[in-house]
Amino acid sequence: MSYELYYWPGIQGRGEFVRLALEEAGAPYVDIAQRADAEDRILAFMRRKDEPHPPFAPPFLKDGARVIGQTATILAYLGARHGLAPQDPDQNFWVQQIQLTVADLVGEAHDAHHPLGAELYYEEQKPQARLRARYFREERITKYLGWLEKILARNPDGPAHLVGAALTYVDLSLFQIVEGLTYAFPERMKSVAIQTPNVMALRDNVAARPHIRAYLASGRRLPFSEQGIFRHYRELDD
C-alpha cells in the first residue's frame, strides 16, 4: 500500500524533507499536493472528528490507518522502515538531535522574511525583515552550517555522512537546507561554502544519488519560490 503525503500544494516547504526521504527509499507514495483538490483534502482530513492522532498542521503522512505529523517524527518513522536511520539507539538519538537542529534553522530561515508573523505579507514587514535577515545571514547561517561541518569532521566513520558510515535521513535534510539557503542567500552562501567544504561535498553526493538525481530532474520536484520557506529577496542577501 502506498503512503499518502499531505502537504500544501505549490511549494516545497517542510513537505520536501519528507519527499526526499520517500524518493531516496523508492517508497510508493501519493503526493496529495499534486491533486487539484489538495487543500480541500488536507482541510477535510484535519476536520475529521474520528482521528485519534490528529495532526496539528501539514506535513503529515498516512500509512494505512496510521497518521504521523511533524517533519522530524515522519522522518524517524520512515527512517526506521526504509534503512535511512541507524539501528543503534544512541546513533538514532544523535540523528534525531541533528534533525531537530535543522528544523530550528528552517524556522529561522522562514522568520528572516516574516519576523512579524505569517499572517502578514512580506511587503508589510520589509524593514523588520531586513533587520532580522541581517542577523540570520551574518550570524546564524554560519553558526548552523559551521556546526554541521564540525559534526562531519568529527564523525569517527569519516566525513561522508553526518552519522555513521551510511546515508541517513538527516543527510538528505542537509542537502535540502544547503539548496534552500543557496537559493535564498546566493551572495552570502558563496563565502559560507568555502568555510564548509564537508557540508558542500555531502550536498553534492546526495544530489548525485540515483534516486535523488532522478527526482530532482522530474516534474515532482517543485522549484523554490517566494511563496515557500526559503525565499530570495535581493535586499535580504548581502
Added chain:
Amino acid sequence: MSYELYYWPGIQGRGEFVRLALEEAGAPYVDIAQRADAEDRILAFMRRKDEPHPPFAPPFLKDGARVIGQTATILAYLGARHGLAPQDPDQNFWVQQIQLTVADLVGEAHDAHHPLGAELYYEEQKPQARLRARYFREERITKYLGWLEKILARNPDGPAHLVGAALTYVDLSLFQIVEGLTYAFPERMKSVAIQTPNVMALRDNVAARPHIRAYLASGRRLPFSEQGIFRHYRELDD
C-alpha cells in the same frame, strides 16, 4: 552515576522541560545552572574539540560519556529509561509528535516578545512585539491548546493523559506550557482555560504528583521572569 544537566543559569527556559522529567523520575542529577561558574562550564564544554556529539545549544544532558542535546531528544532518551514514554512504537511516535508541537508553541511564545530576534532587547522591538503578540495571543494559543484539548478528549484510554493510560513526559510538558502561558498572558488565559477543561485538569494533576509538588515547593524551581521564554508584559496581554 548522576546525570548532568547543562543549561543557562537564572531562568527556567527550555531546560525546565528536562528538569520536570528528571524530578518526576526521581533521577539523580546535577543541575549545572546552580553552579556559580555555570556559564563558563557550559561554554567550556561546547568548545571541546574531542566531543563526537557536540550539542548546538543548551539544554544538553550528560549521561556518563553520552551527550544529548535538543529538548525533545533529551526527553525521548529519559522517557525510555525512566518509564515516562510508551513501550509501543506507534504510541512513542505519537508522544514525540505532540512534544515537537509543544516545542513549536514554545518558540512562538518567545517570538511574541522578540519578533526581530534574540540579539535585540525587548525594549528595542516593542511595537513589533505588540503586533506579533496579538496574533499569538488571539490565534495561536487557542489553536495549540485547543489541539491538546482535542487529543485528550479523543484518547481511547480517557482524558487523564495525552497518550495512553499513564503519565508520559509530554504530560509534564503540557503542565509547563500552561504554567508559562498563564504567567505571561493571565488575562487571555482566563478565557482559554474555560474552553480547555481537560488541559487544565491535567495541569492540576501533574502539579499534584508527589515528586512534582515537592519540586515546585523547593528552591530548585526557579520563578518565571522577564529573562525567560514566557514573559509577562502587561501591554502584550489583553
